[in-house]
Amino acid sequence: xxxxxxxxxxxxxxxxxxxxxxxxxxxxxxxxxxxxxxxxxxxxxxxxxxxxxxxxxxxxxxxxxxxxxxxxxxxxxxxxxxxxxxxxxxxxxxxxxxxxxxxxxxxxxxxxxxxxxxxxxxxxxxxxxxxxxxxxxxxxxxxxxxxxxxxxxxxxxxxxxxxxxxxxxxxxxxxxxxxxxxxxxxxxxxxxxxxxxxxxxxxxxxxxxxxxxxxxxxxxxxxxxxxxxxxxxxxxxxxxxxxxxxxxxxxxxxxxxxxxxxxxxxxxxxxxxxxxxxxxxxxxxxxxxxxxxxxxxxxxxxxxxxxxxxxxxxxxxxxxxxxxxxxxxxxxxxxxxxxxxxxxxxxxxxxxxxxxxxxxxxxxxxxxxxxxxxxxxxxxxxxxxxxxxxxxxxxxxxxxxxxxxxxxxxxxxxxxxxxxxxxxxxxxxxxxxxxxxxxxxxxx
Amino acid sequence: xxxxxxxxxxxxxxxxxxxxxxxxxxxxxxxxxxxxxxxxxxxxxxxxxxxxxxxxxxxxxxxxxxxxxxxxxxxxxxxxxxxxxxxxxxxxxxxxxxxxxxxxxxxxxxxxxxxxxxxxxxxxxxxxxxxxxxxxxxxxxxxxxxxxxxxxxxxxxxxxxxxxxxxxxxxxxxxxxxxxxxxxxxxxxxxxxxxxxxxxxxxxxxxxxxxxxxxxxxxxxxxxxxxxxxxxxxxxxxxxxxxxxxxxxxxxxxxxxxxxxxxxxxxxxxxxxxxxxxxxxxxxxxxxxxxxxxxxxxxxxxxxxxxxxxxxxxxxxxxxxxxxxxxxxxxxxxxxxxxxxxxxxxxxxxxxxxxxxxxxxxxxxxxxxxxxxxxxxxxxxxxxxxxxxxxxxxxxxxxxxxxxxxxxxxxxxxxxxxxxxxxxxxxxxxxxxxxxxxxxxxxx
Numbered sequence: 001x002x003x004x005x006x007x008x009x010x011x012x013x014x015x016x017x018x019x020x021x022x023x024x025x026x027x028x029x030x031x032x033x034x035x036x037x038x039x040x041x042x043x044x045x046x047x048x049x050x051x052x053x054x055x056x057x058x059x060x061x062x063x064x065x066x067x068x069x070x071x072x073x074x075x076x077x078x079x080x081x082x083x084x085x086x087x088x089x090x091x092x093x094x095x096x097x098x099x100x101x102x103x104x105x106x107x108x109x110x111x112x113x114x115x116x117x118x119x120x121x122x123x124x125x126x127x128x129x130x131x132x133x134x135x136x137x138x139x140x141x142x143x144x145x146x147x148x149x150x151x152x153x154x155x156x157x158x159x160x161x162x163x164x165x166x167x168x169x170x171x172x173x174x175x176x177x178x179x180x181x182x183x184x185x186x187x188x189x190x191x192x193x194x195x196x197x198x199x200x201x202x203x204x205x206x207x208x209x210x211x212x213x214x215x216x217x218x219x220x221x222x223x224x225x226x227x228x229x230x231x232x233x234x235x236x237x238x239x240x241x242x243x244x245x246x247x248x249x250x251x252x253x254x255x256x257x258x259x260x261x262x263x264x265x266x267x268x269x270x271x272x273x274x275x276x277x278x279x280x281x282x283x284x285x286x287x288x289x290x291x292x293x294x295x296x297x298x299x300x301x302x303x304x305x306x307x308x309x310x311x312x313x314x315x316x317x318x319x320x321x322x323x324x325x326x327x328x329x330x331x332x333x334x335x336x337x338x339x340x341x342x343x344x345x346x347x348x349x350x351x352x353x354x355x356x357x358x359x360x361x362x363x364x365x366x367x368x369x370x371x372x373x374x375x376x377x378x379x380x381x382x383x384x385x386x387x388x389x390x391x392x393x394x395x396x397x398x399x400x401x402x403x404x405x406x407x408x409x410x411x412x413x414x415x416x417x418x419x420x421x422x423x424x425x426x427x428x429x430x431x432x433x434x435x436x437x438x439x440x441x442x443x444x
Numbered sequence: 445x446x447x448x449x450x451x452x453x454x455x456x457x458x459x460x461x462x463x464x465x466x467x468x469x470x471x472x473x474x475x476x477x478x479x480x481x482x483x484x485x486x487x488x489x490x491x492x493x494x495x496x497x498x499x500x501x502x503x504x505x506x507x508x509x510x511x512x513x514x515x516x517x518x519x520x521x522x523x524x525x526x527x528x529x530x531x532x533x534x535x536x537x538x539x540x541x542x543x544x545x546x547x548x549x550x551x552x553x554x555x556x557x558x559x560x561x562x563x564x565x566x567x568x569x570x571x572x573x574x575x576x577x578x579x580x581x582x583x584x585x586x587x588x589x590x591x592x593x594x595x596x597x598x599x600x601x602x603x604x605x606x607x608x609x610x611x612x613x614x615x616x617x618x619x620x621x622x623x624x625x626x627x628x629x630x631x632x633x634x635x636x637x638x639x640x641x642x643x644x645x646x647x648x649x650x651x652x653x654x655x656x657x658x659x660x661x662x663x664x665x666x667x668x669x670x671x672x673x674x675x676x677x678x679x680x681x682x683x684x685x686x687x688x689x690x691x692x693x694x695x696x697x698x699x700x701x702x703x704x705x706x707x708x709x710x711x712x713x714x715x716x717x718x719x720x721x722x723x724x725x726x727x728x729x730x731x732x733x734x735x736x737x738x739x740x741x742x743x744x745x746x747x748x749x750x751x752x753x754x755x756x757x758x759x760x761x762x763x764x765x766x767x768x769x770x771x772x773x774x775x776x777x778x779x780x781x782x783x784x785x786x787x788x789x790x791x792x793x794x795x796x797x798x799x800x801x802x803x804x805x806x807x808x809x810x811x812x813x814x815x816x817x818x819x820x821x822x823x824x825x826x827x828x829x830x831x832x833x834x835x836x837x838x839x840x841x842x843x844x845x846x847x848x849x850x851x852x853x854x855x856x857x858x859x860x861x862x863x864x865x866x867x868x869x870x871x872x873x874x875x876x877x878x879x880x881x882x883x884x885x886x887x888x
Contacts, residue, residue: 073821074822075824076822076824076828076833077823077824077825077828077829077832077833078824078825080777080778080825080828080832081773081774081777081778082773082774083772083773083774084773087773110818110821113818114818114819114821117817117818117819118819274764276768277764277765277767277768278764278767278773278832279767279773280767280768280770280771280772280773282771307828307829307832307833308819308832308833309819310819320718320721320722321721323721323722323723323724324720324721324724326724327724327726328527328724329525329526329527329528329531329722329723329724330525330526330527333524333525334524334525373561374554374557374558374561374860374864375558375561375562375752375753375754375836377517377554377864377867377868378517378518378520378864378867378868378871379521380519380520380521380522380871380875381521381522381524384520384521384524384751385521385751388521388524388722388751388752389520389521389751389752391835391836391837392819392835393835393837416818420818420821420822423821423822424821424822427822427824431824
């Protein structure tokens with residue numbers, strides 16, 4: 001007797017070449033928090049305690065957001081059409097001086113609502129007051145890789161506290177929460193501070209999630225100030241020796257890729273294209289990174305640059321922009337894009353053996369999409385539809401760790417009305433901007 | 445007694461600088477097919493025969509798709525990850541040899557369903573068997589500017605027939621249908637053929653809707669073969685002397701912009717960014733065109749390159765790509781992007797005095813958006829939300845020519861189930877590809 005049967009779905013599974021392909025009319029059998037079998041559909045008899053009849057629905061691995069600042073949803077729309085320097089110094093970092101721990105809790109819940117509704121089951125989040133974020137994840141029933149962001153000017157005691165957080169929450173929520181050390185970036189953390197973070201990470205057996213070479217200006221500034229790139233700083237401070245998640249990397253140089261290739265089995269890069277377009281940051285060199293064996297995952301970044309937390313939008317943008325930049329529509333094909341979005345994102349987090357594929361033995365993080373909308377019809381190609389037609393609103397049902405947390409677009413773990421109301425209460429306070437009260441200065 | 449009152453909406457209206465801005469809590473009063481007044485909301489008394497209570501909804505001008513091949517939705521997903529040459533010669537033009545007139549009728553209906561559901565109230569369509577497309581528009585209750593596409597190798601009799609279509613349907617459907625001559629492109633129509641199309645257009649008082657300089661390869665080929673650009677061909681054949689709608693123009697050169705500037709009061713350019721990304725075509729030079737006074741409108745192009753017919757996606761891509769290409773997040777601000785998407789698109793069609801703004805005296809083409817979704821919350825900025833957060837699925841109610849054609853996402857003029865079923869019936873026949881049976885050869 002299985003715990004859950006998803007009956008008669010179309011399933012996005014690894015094909016014989018390893019790239020995702022669709023098998024039609026499949027049953028997915030789940031026991032506890034694991035996928036046990038995926039096989040051609042047979043009549044849904046008494047094989048499982050719970051049956052989801054999924055005729056015509058498409059099942060795919062729950063989406064993974066490999067780099068976000070989820071609670072920033074509370075500030076969305078407040079910093080538009082400005083340079084990256086103004087974005088940080090005049091908007092984001094003054095706004096964040098308004099943050100109270102409870103804002104992080106309610107903001108995290110709101111962002112989790114949005115992500116569940118758009119099919120995101122795992123997020124690698126990088127923010128402040130992360131105990132409150134962890135509490136929200138626990139409640140939501142999703143999976144998360146959480147890091148408490150810290151700047152060097154906060155001092156070593158603050159860094160130690162982020163390590164205490166990481167130790168406290170790693171493996172919590174039935175294993176759905178993992179943790180990372182999260183020093184902010186090489187331009188806000190000196191080398192000794194980064195080395196201290198590495199010390200904590202090694203001691204705890206955890207990875208480091210860090211912004212680096214976010215755009216080429218940072219790389220140039222690092223070269224001018226100290227003669228090495230931000231990626232080289234990651235190597236010299238020992239970060240790359242352990243599991244590393246690099247956010248953005250639009251300023252990664254060819255020489256950085258050669259360097260990263262040596263650490264490819266435990267280094268991933270998070271790619272958040274909407275932020276890069278909106279802030280004019282250029283793009284992560286995805287194709288050369290992947291040629292060098294370095295895994296790239298999809299991300300949204302925070303909602304003050306991205307505006308939403310929609311990984312389907314990131315997927316579509318990623319694929320289209322690779323074609324655009326190469327002026328070659330034959331690069332980043334649909335199977336390759338789906339591979340990056342699923343297995344690739346999991347691998348970038350070091351979780352490829354747990355999530356990111358529908359395969360027996362992997363965790364049961366599964367979303368069901370309703371492809372009956374007019375914007376899909378007629379359905380000549382399920383995989384093309386996934387990349388180029390899907391809207392977040394097509395996500396119908398969400399399963400994490402074997403538990404159904406959204407069914408027929410009804411959230412089963414969170415009270416959306418209450419969460420939105422709580423966030424709205426703080427809107428006036430959150431919008432105050434006093435430049436002198438900024439939490440940090442952007443001057444890479 | 446007014447015919448229709450939209451009560452207590454937030455309304456996107458022209459601000460004092462001419463750019464769109466949001467006025468909160470407004471009543472929009474409609475008489476017949478016209479907007480009569482927009483004013484601060486007062487209790488909805490007996491002022492109107494029909495009242496739409498729009499508390500918290502955002503009203504904006506119905507979206508305008510300035511260049512599409514709507515019935516191509518029947519082929520969507522069938523030509524992915526291929527070069528533009530293969531896209532035409534191995535996929536699109538062989539597929540179109542399968543077209544029956546009835547396919548255009550049902551395909552147009554299906555595309556209209558998708559567009560109504562995503563807030564598009566006017567489309568400039570460029571396709572074949574256009575009597576059938578016109579019939580579909582008449583039924584749907586939307587507005588359309590229709591042109592029957594023709595290649596020179598079809599002969600002058602075929603061109604004459606497209607003119608007969610244009611004459612027959614111009615002003616039909618209570619004025620909702622206007623028509624254009626639609627010779628395909630300079631690379632598929634010789635100069636004499638284009639001149640003959642101009643003759644028809646002048647005689648009928650109509651404009652010409654034509655593909656030109658779609659990408660830089662076409663411009664280079666034209667320069668190599670005959671020493672002038674495709675835009676110069678439009679001038680030499682007399683097209684630019686009258687109302688002209690140029691599709692794409694990613695291959696427009698600076699010298700072309702100087703030339704077009706002389707015709708700026710009656711020439712518009714349709715910009716379909718998703719197609720350009722997917723086919724690696726580069727981008728329309730929007731900023732220089734607008735600096736030269738040439739209006740640019742948003743478009744989807746056909747669904748075999750775009751995959752969907754979603755103008756909100758075109759809007760977001762357009763704005764973000766301008767920032768990306770300029771590596772400057774301060775260009776194409778939110779008000780400028782909204783202006784291009786509304787007034788600009790109307791102006792590109794020569795319809796700025798009829799549609800594209802919520803203003804007294806203009807036609808009542810209005811959409812209402814539900815901004816209550818989690819991806820909008822908290823709603824710090826309504827205009828930022830419109831550009832960067834809105835999904836087609838947020839469109840709640842659609843009014844064209846004063847008539848409600850979708851209410852609370854329920855279509856009032858079309859039977860979606862029947863339309864999808866009819867299109868699905870033909871799927872197998874439509875997917876056949878025999879290269880020798882292509883309708884045209886791409887060799888610019």
